[in-house]
Amino acid sequence: MSENNNSLFNQSLEKGLAVLRAFSAAQRTMNLAEIADAAEITKSSAQRMIHTLEQLGYVRKHPQTKRFQLTPRVMEIGYNYLAAxxxxxxxxxxxxxxxxxxxxxxxxxxxxxxxxxxxxxxxxxxxxxxxxxxxxxxxxxxxxxxxxxxxxxxxxxxxxxxxxxxxxxxxxxxxxxxxxxxxxxxxxxxxxxxxxxxxxxxxxxxxxxxxxxxxxxxxxxxxxxxxxxxxxxxxxxxxxxxxxxxxxxxxxxxxxxx
Known part of the structure; x- marks a missing residue:
């Protein structure tokens, strides 16, 4: 994570985006510990971020493996950029x-x-x-x-x-x-x-x-x-x-x- 001392900088948002960026072709699914490691945040922060993203529909957990993965909703952000x-x-x-x-x-x-x-x-x-x-x-x-x-x-x-x-x-x-x-x-x-x-x-x-x-x-x-x-x-x-x-x-x- 960056060391930004700007009072307007939202570090929680930074962590949430880091979690989304952590998923890739090499890491399509991850457990909580892997997410924390890939996003370079603590496990407790990863738990809060992944819970929020899951509630918002950007991440889902496989019912059997309990591993997390991105959902198609993530593509909405990229599509909005291309549309604009x-x-x-x-x-x-x-x-x-x-x-x-x-x-x-x-x-x-x-x-x-x-x-x-x-x-x-x-x-x-x-x-x-x-x-x-x-x-x-x-x-x-x-x-x-x-x-x-x-x-x-x-x-x-x-x-x-x-x-x-x-x-x-x-x-x-x-x-x-x-x-x-x-x-x-x-x-x-x-x-x-x-x-x-x-x-x-x-x-x-x-x-x-x-x-x-x-x-x-x-x-x-x-x-x-x-x-x-x-x-x-x-x-x-x-x-x-x-x-x-x-x-x-x-x-x-x-x-x-x-």
């Missing part, structure tokens, strides 16, 4: 058009901390190696959409995000040297799009372009998935990069006209 996000509404028709033009899966991601979060996705009928549902998070430093976003920031801000990242080698292709990553970001700035060549997942490549606000600040990134089973990166750059750039520009123009 004007950028998603604006981007959807352009992402659909890009998917049709390229024949590949297209995505919109927005920044959150050191990650990019999937907020819209149009899945191609062809096979894609990695399933990334809405709400999935990917690190900025080793992904096309992350580097596209970083390319729109002032250099000191981008460097600060890179220095704060937990940089690790996800595949044999992952760039782990900050100077090398910075060089890729500089390439992105010059050509208008970012590349990812299997740095996060093997078989998964992407071309991405930043979406800028009317103030010229990056607010999101659009990217198209390029399975290595169907494309070489060089061929994809030649055939798909112009469409990705145009999609990002069209979304940017539409945002400005709102």
């Amino acid at each position: 996000d004007t950028l998603v509404d604006v981007a959807n028709p352009f992402l659909a058009e890009l998917a049709q033009a390229t024949g590949e899966t297209t995505n919109l991601t927005e920044p959150d901390g050191l990650d990019m979060v999937y907020v819209a996705r149009f899945v191609a009928p062809k096979f894609i190696p990695i399933h990334m549902p809405i709400g999935s998070r990917i690190p900025m430093y080793c992904t096309g959409s992350g580097r596209a976003y970083l390319s729109g920031l002032p250099k000191p801000e981008a460097l600060a995000l890179l220095n704060a990242s937990e940089i690790k080698e996800h595949t044999r292709h992952t760039l782990t040297s900050i100077p090398d990553i910075q060089q890729e970001i500089e390439f992105t700035q010059r050509r208008g799009y970012a590349l990812n060549k299997e740095e996060l997942f093997l078989g998964d490549m992407s071309i991405a372009a930043p979406i800028l606000s009317s103030q010229g600040r990056p607010v999101a990134a659009v990217h198209v998935v390029i399975p290595s089973s169907r494309w070489s990166l060089e061929e994809a750059e030649q055939k798909l990069a112009p469409s990705v750039i145009e999609c990002a520009r069209a979304i940017r123009t539409s945002i400005r006209n709102l």
Whole structure:
């Protein structure tokens, strides 16, 4: 838990949210002790939080195992964000058009901390190696959409995000040297799009372009998935990069006209 001395800061709310965030694909169900450990709170606090969340319908306890799990009601919070996000509404028709033009899966991601979060996705009928549902998070430093976003920031801000990242080698292709990553970001700035060549997942490549606000600040990134089973990166750059750039520009123009 954070050590926040602000008198307006509600630590009980912080603990309740920590309990919700503790559940994941790796921890789909948990008992009280596991919840306390995962949320980094005391067992008595975990008991109060889980009881409240259960009463509100966000958590339920299995009658046989007595283990807790999230309920579909949790999705209401994320849905409300997407429903209120004007950028998603604006981007959807352009992402659909890009998917049709390229024949590949297209995505919109927005920044959150050191990650990019999937907020819209149009899945191609062809096979894609990695399933990334809405709400999935990917690190900025080793992904096309992350580097596209970083390319729109002032250099000191981008460097600060890179220095704060937990940089690790996800595949044999992952760039782990900050100077090398910075060089890729500089390439992105010059050509208008970012590349990812299997740095996060093997078989998964992407071309991405930043979406800028009317103030010229990056607010999101659009990217198209390029399975290595169907494309070489060089061929994809030649055939798909112009469409990705145009999609990002069209979304940017539409945002400005709102």
